[in-house]
Amino acid sequence: MTDLPKQRVDTPTNFPPFEQPCPIRDVLDRIGDQWSLLLLESLAPGRKRFSELGREIGDISKQMLSRTLKQLEQDGFITRTVYPEVPPRVEYELTDLGQSFRGPMQALVQWADANHRVIVEARNRYRGLD
Amino acid sequence: MTDLPKQRVDTPTNFPPFEQPCPIRDVLDRIGDQWSLLLLESLAPGRKRFSELGREIGDISKQMLSRTLKQLEQDGFITRTVYPEVPPRVEYELTDLGQSFRGPMQALVQWADANHRVIVEARNRYRGLD
DNA sequence: CGGCAACGGTCTACTTCTTAGACCAGTCTT
DNA sequence: AAGACTGGTCTAAGAAGTAGACCGTTGCCG
Numbered sequence: 001m002t003d004l005p006k007q008r009v010d011t012p013t014n015f016p017p018f019e020q021p022c023p024i025r026d027v028l029d030r031i032g033d034q035w036s037l038l039l040l041e042s043l044a045p046g047r048k049r050f051s052e053l054g055r056e057i058g059d060i061s062k063q064m065l066s067r068t069l070k071q072l073e074q075d076g077f078i079t080r081t082v083y084p085e086v087p088p089r090v091e092y093e094l095t096d097l098g099q100s101f102r103g104p105m106q107a108l109v110q111w112a113d114a115n116h117r118v119i120v121e122a123r124n125r126y127r128g129l130d
Numbered sequence: 131m132t133d134l135p136k137q138r139v140d141t142p143t144n145f146p147p148f149e150q151p152c153p154i155r156d157v158l159d160r161i162g163d164q165w166s167l168l169l170l171e172s173l174a175p176g177r178k179r180f181s182e183l184g185r186e187i188g189d190i191s192k193q194m195l196s197r198t199l200k201q202l203e204q205d206g207f208i209t210r211t212v213y214p215e216v217p218p219r220v221e222y223e224l225t226d227l228g229q230s231f232r233g234p235m236q237a238l239v240q241w242a243d244a245n246h247r248v249i250v251e252a253r254n255r256y257r258g259l260d
Numbered sequence: 261c262g263g264c265a266a267c268g269g270t271c272t273a274c275t276t277c278t279t280a281g282a283c284c285a286g287t288c289t290t
Numbered sequence: 291a292a293g294a295c296t297g298g299t300c301t302a303a304g305a306a307g308t309a310g311a312c313c314g315t316t317g318c319c320g
Contacts, residue, residue, distance in 0.1 A: 023246035024171070024239050030249075032162055034307085041154070050268055061308050066269060075251025086316045087267040097248055104241040107234035109154050116153035118227055119160075122206025164278090180297055191279050196298060217285045246309035 030075055031101075033059055035068045035078035040094070041109065043078060044102055077101065141198065160205055162233075165190055165198045170224070171239065173208060174232055177223035 031037055035057070042048065042056050054065050069092055072078045077098040083089040094102075146147075161167055163186070172178065172186050184195050199222055202208045207228040213219040 024242050025168070027242035027246055028167055028238075031162070032164065032167055034162065035157055036154070037162055051266090061310090062269070063271090063309090064307065065308095073254045074253055075249045076256075082268090085267095087265090088269090088315085089150070090268060097245060097252070100245065101241060103220070104237035107237040108158075111231060111234040112154045112157035115227060115230065116157055119157060119205045122159060122227070123204055126204045126206075181295095191281090193280090193300090194278065197278095212297090215296095217294090218286090218298090220297060235300070 030071060031077075033068070036072060037105065037108075039065075039068055039072065040077060040098060040101060040105060043092060043094050043098070044105070049089055049091050053092065072087045072098075073076055143149050160201060163171075163198070163225075165194055166202060166233065167238075168199055169202060170197060170207060170231060170235060173222060173224050173228070174235070177211075177221045179219060183222065202228075 012064070031040070038057055038060075039053060042053055048056075050065070053069075054060060056060065057065070060068075066078075069078065069080065073092075075081050076095055078092050079095055080089045083091070161170070168184060168187055168190075172183055178186075179198075180195070184190060184192065184201070187195070190198075199208065199210065203210050203222075206225055208222050209225055211223070212222045213221070
């Protein structure tokens, strides 16, 4: 920090960022995380409550569940409804936007389903000739 | 660790994980990270070399670029070709599997493009009534 | 009445992932 | 001889995710 030979920085990741306001980037950064797609897929059949979603996904932490749902709500994919009952009940449901996303999502899911075998095979083949 | 009152664990994230070998999960976990989709999209028009991809994406670190490309190669989405030239040249290209993924990916990209406005608006609206 | 369970979160400490950027090897240019 | 170019790898530091304790309210059970 004090007297490092800082000059001549070789190739210091000098990729000029130039696609920040790119709509694809913006949208993909949101739904392209570990959980968003899974949650949207989980909500496709209909409204579900918090713990129900947690149970379906299985290995998501409550914090990420809560956080991801909040993001999806912010971005207008889902609505959050709180019923002032005792134990509290909160239900999540796809909005029209969320519904409209089911199309492309289905395309993705179907492709994944259809090509899963091939991918696993590629993975094993690669492992073999490493 | 020694004498913590460990009993009565309230609700310790007791969601039983039950979808590990789910093909959708498996595929989505791979391509649903920060960079994979972007790279596949970047490679859709044709073969590109390492630094070219880095430049196009802009804000990806070399390590993640390298790592993500390796994963995509392992899973059979792309091929990696090294030309034993002097400065070394390495080109990446979609395989048939990768090509076949362009369909669902296009659906996603088009949706993203078409609905970007709506999402941004939702985001701003939410910010307002927070 | 005491104690606990149910539910939807939040908070904290710990672990894992990602980033920044230095470094490397071999050749061509200046 | 000093740098630049290329495709990586390595390490330290910073960001993100996880586990699980904790909370408040009410109803059920003994």
